[in-house]
Amino acid sequence: MGILEVKGVNKRFGGLQALGDVNLSVQEETVHAIIGPNGAGKSTLLNCLVGKLIPDSGSVMFDGKSVLGRKPYEINQMGISRVFQTPEIFGDLTVMENVMIPCFAKRDGTFRLHALESVTHEKAIREQAESILAEVKMLEKKDFHSGTLSRGDKRRLEMAMCLVQQPKLLLLDEPTAGMARADTNNTIALLKDIKQRHKITMVIIEHDMHVVFSLAERITVLAQGTPLVEDTPENIKGHPKVREAYLGEAQV
Amino acid sequence: MLGLGRKDTTLFAIVVLVTVLAPFLLNPFPADSAMAQFNSGYPDLMQRFAIYGIFAIGFNILFGLTGYLSFGHAAFLGVGSYSAVWMFKLLSMNVIPALILAVIVSAIFSVVIGFIALRRSGIYFSILTLAMAQMMYNLAYSVFSNPAMNLTNGETGLQVYASDPQYLKGNGPDVTHLFGLQMNSTYEMSVAGWKFDFGVGYYLCAVIMLVAFYIAIRIFRSPFGIMLRAVKSNQHRLNYTGVNPRPYNLAAFVISGMYAGLAGGLLACMDPLAGAERMQWTASGEVVIMTILGGAGTLVGPILGAGFIKYFENIFSKINENVLHSWFHWLPESVQNFVVHVLSPFFGEGWSLTMGLMFMAVVIFLPGGLVEGGLRIGRLFRRRPAPTPDAATKPAE
Numbered sequence: 004m005g006i007l008e009v010k011g012v013n014k015r016f017g018g019l020q021a022l023g024d025v026n027l028s029v030q031e032e033t034v035h036a037i038i039g040p041n042g043a044g045k046s047t048l049l050n051c052l053v054g055k056l057i058p059d060s061g062s063v064m065f066d067g068k069s070v071l072g073r074k075p076y077e078i079n080q081m082g083i084s085r086v087f088q089t090p091e092i093f094g095d096l097t098v099m100e101n102v103m104i105p106c107f108a109k110r111d112g113t114f115r116l117h118a119l120e121s122v123t124h125e126k127a128i129r130e131q132a133e134s135i136l137a138e139v140k141m142l143e144k145k146d147f148h149s150g151t152l153s154r155g156d157k158r159r160l161e162m163a164m165c166l167v168q169q170p171k172l173l174l175l176d177e178p179t180a181g182m183a184r185a186d187t188n189n190t191i192a193l194l195k196d197i198k199q200r201h202k203i204t205m206v207i208i209e210h211d212m213h214v215v216f217s218l219a220e221r222i223t224v225l226a227q228g229t230p231l232v233e234d235t236p237e238n239i240k241g242h243p244k245v246r247e248a249y250l251g252e253a254q255v
Numbered sequence: 256m257l258g259l260g261r262k263d264t265t266l267f268a269i270v271v272l273v274t275v276l277a278p279f280l281l282n283p284f285p286a287d288s289a290m291a292q293f294n295s296g297y298p299d300l301m302q303r304f305a306i307y308g309i310f311a312i313g314f315n316i317l318f319g320l321t322g323y324l325s326f327g328h329a330a331f332l333g334v335g336s337y338s339a340v341w342m343f344k345l346l347s348m349n350v351i352p353a354l355i356l357a358v359i360v361s362a363i364f365s366v367v368i369g370f371i372a373l374r375r376s377g378i379y380f381s382i383l384t385l386a387m388a389q390m391m392y393n394l395a396y397s398v399f400s401n402p403a404m405n406l407t408n409g410e411t412g413l414q415v416y417a418s419d420p421q422y423l424k425g426n427g428p429d430v431t432h433l434f435g436l437q438m439n440s441t442y443e444m445s446v447a448g449w450k451f452d453f454g455v456g457y458y459l460c461a462v463i464m465l466v467a468f469y470i471a472i473r474i475f476r477s478p479f480g481i482m483l484r485a486v487k488s489n490q491h492r493l494n495y496t497g498v499n500p501r502p503y504n505l506a507a508f509v510i511s512g513m514y515a516g517l518a519g520g521l522l523a524c525m526d527p528l529a530g531a532e533r534m535q536w537t538a539s540g541e542v543v544i545m546t547i548l549g550g551a552g553t554l555v556g557p558i559l560g561a562g563f564i565k566y567f568e569n570i571f572s573k574i575n576e577n578v579l580h581s582w583f584h585w586l587p588e589s590v591q592n593f594v595v596h597v598l599s600p601f602f603g604e605g606w607s608l609t610m611g612l613m614f615m616a617v618v619i620f621l622p623g624g625l626v627e628g629g630l631r632i633g634r635l636f637r638r639r640p641a642p643t644p645d646a647a648t649k650p651a652e
């Protein structure tokens with residue numbers, strides 16, 4: 004049994020079958036990549052995992068419990084954090100505040116009326132936030148308004164916001180899209196480091212094959228809403244079906 | 256100090272000082288000089304500054320932090336007033352039970368209204384609050400003033416009659432009081448040509464406003480406050496970060512409703528009369544304008560905005576054509592008539608026209624309200640002596 008078990012998931016948008024009978028099993032402490040051409044349904048699949056969409060049929064079990072019908076914040080509290088395809092951060096808040104919010108969520112749950120406590124006195128939370136900012140090399144920008152950051156920095160900030168929660172499962176939707184080469188390499192190094200030290204299970208969607216083959220232990224290829232193959236990176240590289248559906252097009 | 260950071264302590268100290276010294280600061284002109292009409296240091300008016308300050312501070316906790324724009328907060332103001340007058344009718348003229356009930360009842364109403372209205376956001380939320388407040392206004396005006404159950408006394412307004420039970424009154428005073436200290440008692444001080452009034456009522460309102468302001472600062476600087484700002488910034492992200500925005504929004508709504516109820520209760524304490532017009536949508540709109548004018552989301556903005564509007568409403572509105580003529584009496588008569596003719600739409604009855612123009616100017620040129628204006632002026636002066644090279648690249652706080 005994997006930590007995440009997706010069975011027979013279907014999702015239609017009007018006439019479009021975005022997901023057709025998707026099965027996916029993600030083992031604990033592995034990095035599982037999902038690749039596939041644009042419009043293959045990769046983001047839709049993630050949306051079904053975090054409660055943004057409810058599949059028409061099928062089941063999604065995380066850690067032995069069904070996530071279907073739960074609210075996004077409940078699913079996050081179960082231990083799933085997600086980095087979005089376009090960075091989702093609190094643009095009006097400072098970098099530090101952005102990272103403190105997930106810390107509060109982790110400690111206090113979905114709601115707490117801590118209206119008269121002072122943020123400055125939250126030593127433990129501040130330390131947590133600062134240490135993760137140091138890890139993603141953004142500590143010197145902690146007092147910046149996050150809305151003014153570069154796109155690459157926004158992505159790293161969003162990743163820090165997810166990592167600081169020490170989730171059991173981290174979902175990354177194209178974490179390096181729009182990043183410069185150097186930033187991409189930094190991100191790979193960061194994720195490798197995180198994987199080794201925190202043993203977080205990751206599901207990563209990525210178009211950049213360099214990133215995929217640097218990180219993934221298992222790869223699922225999705226095309227037109229259906230998984231074509233699931234295998235190790237070595238086998239995927241040489242797989243004729245995959246070349247035809249995806250890699251040929253991506254010129255790898 | 257007081258659990259506040261250095262900057263907040265300074266700010267709070269300034270507000271305390273200004274509030275305590277208001278009877279001096281607002282009466283800068285000798286009592287029989289021509290400028291005396293610009294004095295605003297009367298107990299009545301100062302009370303209103305403080306009370307509407309409380310109203311706007313509370314409103315800002317909802318609107319300034321979460322971005323939810325309520326168009327129905329006057330309903331809670333009215334509810335607070337009615338509750339307070341009922342305490343006067345049933346118990347005694349002591350203001351404490353009146354204020355306590357005002358806060359409790361407005362909290363209950365805001366839980367219900369907030370729960371319903373917060374199912375929607377943006378313009379739909381605003382419309383829902385507006386609709387429910389108008390409904391309450393109509394209920395107060397007619398439905399709840401029938402002989403069988405007369406809660407509001409309709410058009411006349413709820414007031415205290417000699418025939419009311421007042422179970423705890425004993426031989427206490429007939430006017431509102433704080434354990435015997437009568438709200439309408441004032442001490443008048445004359446220094447040379449100046450006159451200063453110190454009213455018990457004003458100082459009660461002032462102390463309560465300072466406490467309300469202090470609590471607001473604490474809320475702004477708390478984890479709860481960060482969550483509310485996160486709601487405004489990106490509610491979507493908040494959901495996927497494990498936070499349920501709904502109870503946060505509701506809590507902010509109820510807190511601001513309680514502030515409004517407290518303000519309404521205080522209005523009744525200063526003048527034990529509650530009418531339905533206090534709940535009308537124009538009153539709800541007024542607090543929106545106060546908050547935006549002063550600077551939504553800033554700490555002192557709402558107090559400034561409230562003061563500004565109440566000053567205009569009460570002082571500016573008294574400048575009628577006669578006063579204008581007396582100002583320009585040194586001009587030849589035809590010119591004088593012309594000048595007065597041009598200016599008069601903006602003064603006196605026309606104060607709201609001037610107010611509206613100012614509001615437009617602030618919204619267009621100073622989106623951060625009067626507070627931003629103040630900060631810009633402050634920066635202008637500070638830059639001059641030593642322009643630091645990294646000032647521009649520094650992040651805003």
Ligand SMILES: Nc1ncnc2c1ncn2[C@@H]1O[C@H](COP(=O)(O)OP(=O)(O)OP(=O)(O)O)[C@@H](O)[C@H]1O
Nearest residue numbers: 016019021039040041042043044045046047048088
């Ligand atoms: N909310 C929606 N309503 C209607 N159609 C949708 C919706 N979300 C996605 N789709 C469609 O479903 C299909 C799969 O979309 P999805 O975003 O999952 O693709 P993807 O694999 O993530 O692609 P990309 O690599 O471009 O991000 C696309 O054809 C898309 O247009």
Ligand SMILES: [Mg+2]
Nearest residue numbers: 045046047088
């Ligand atoms: Mg996608």
